[in-house]
Amino acid sequence: MMMARRVATVAAAVALAAALLLCGAEVEAEVGQPPVARGLSLDFYKRSCPKAEAIVRSFVQDAVRRDVGLAAGLLRLHFHDCFVQGCDASVLLDGSATGPGEKQAPPNLTLRPAAFKAINDIHDRLNKECGKAGRPVVSCADALALAARDSVAVSGGPSYRVPLGRRDSPSFATQQDVLAGLPPPTATVPALLGVLSKISLDAADLTCPARGTDRRTPLDVRTPNTFDNKYYVNLVNREGLFTSDQDLFTNPATRPLVQRFAQDQKAFFDQFVSSVVKMGQIKVLTSQGQIRRNCSARNPGTGMSSWSILDDAAESEPRLLISY
Ligand SMILES: *[C@@H]1O[C@H](CO)[C@@H](O)[C@H](O)[C@H]1NC(C)=O
Ligand SMILES: *[C@@H]1O[C@H](CO)[C@@H](O)[C@H](O)[C@H]1NC(C)=O
Numbered sequence: 001m002m003m004a005r006r007v008a009t010v011a012a013a014v015a016l017a018a019a020l021l022l023c024g025a026e027v028e029a030e031v032g033q034p035p036v037a038r039g040l041s042l043d044f045y046k047r048s049c050p051k052a053e054a055i056v057r058s059f060v061q062d063a064v065r066r067d068v069g070l071a072a073g074l075l076r077l078h079f080h081d082c083f084v085q086g087c088d089a090s091v092l093l094d095g096s097a098t099g100p101g102e103k104q105a106p107p108n109l110t111l112r113p114a115a116f117k118a119i120n121d122i123h124d125r126l127n128k129e130c131g132k133a134g135r136p137v138v139s140c141a142d143a144l145a146l147a148a149r150d151s152v153a154v155s156g157g158p159s160y161r162v163p164l165g166r167r168d169s170p171s172f173a174t175q176q177d178v179l180a181g182l183p184p185p186t187a188t189v190p191a192l193l194g195v196l197s198k199i200s201l202d203a204a205d206l207t208c209p210a211r212g213t214d215r216r217t218p219l220d221v222r223t224p225n226t227f228d229n230k231y232y233v234n235l236v237n238r239e240g241l242f243t244s245d246q247d248l249f250t251n252p253a254t255r256p257l258v259q260r261f262a263q264d265q266k267a268f269f270d271q272f273v274s275s276v277v278k279m280g281q282i283k284v285l286t287s288q289g290q291i292r293r294n295c296s297a298r299n300p301g302t303g304m305s306s307w308s309i310l311d312d313a314a315e316s317e318p319r320l321l322i323s324y
Helices: 010-022 052-066 070-083 106-110 113-130 140-154 175-181 189-198 230-236 243-250 255-263 265-279
Strands: none
Touching: 052 070, 052 113, 052 140, 070 113, 070 140, 070 265, 113 140, 140 265, 230 243, 230 255, 243 255, 255 265
16 A cells, blocks of 8 residues: 555654644643653753753754754654653664664654754764763753754744753663554554553644654645644545544544644644643653763663663553654
């Protein structure tokens, strides 16, 4: 089937966010900011790296100007990281003898190598600015969360503040975890909702856009590299490219939200911000974990045995639409 594989584009990324947002939201309710997770804070680097946010923003602005597809790539990388094992930069680790990294698992095919490289480059700049005696101060997971945030803004989407202070995992998810965390493109709305509920996301979160972003198969054929509500407009007009996307409009649980977001871009932006901030705090490491020197590799002398993430991995990983 020609639709079997989804690729990322901003529109697709928006599509995921869009889909995320649709499930569970109260149609008329005001969307509040989700609480800041314990151990994180909005000004975490205020003293240790006051220029961190400015460094990331300027990098993303320049890089996206040169490669417009990078914005979607970074947003998807952040989602991908969060939905498999939590927002711990595990997706950035190169595979090693202990098993395949998230990059090697099948959904890897939809993650852009340029996005991985961009995070390493951003992290290098942060280390140069703020590293103390070669020891980095800003985690790779935070660098990724900020880069995703700036990618949204630079593409015309909403600006929002990101709680910071995540630490990086010394271990990556197994290929099995990755498969369990990412649903097949055929997943139905109820199936997706069931998975999201395990990580405390709901229908409104599901209806957020993030499905794909690349110019090969833009989900939003009108504005593929702009972060806007056209994904929902297309669904209402029955122009969803994939059956499972169109299902968001036909399913009574998500239809009212699709209609609302199609009519009201601000409502969509507000819900997106709430959902992405919530997603960005899934199972974050604060007292555990490390701040990687190299985003592609765990720090020397650390490994799987330092702490365990294996206990509930199979049960609790959400499936996600972002990678299709
Ligand atoms: C993606 O994952 C598959 C399955 O593990 C692997 O065979 C393939 O080489 C990977 N591709 C890339 C580009 O890493
Ligand atoms: C970071 O780690 C990767 C994977 O081990 C390695 O290939 C790369 O050379 C490292 N980068 C630097 C700057 O050391």
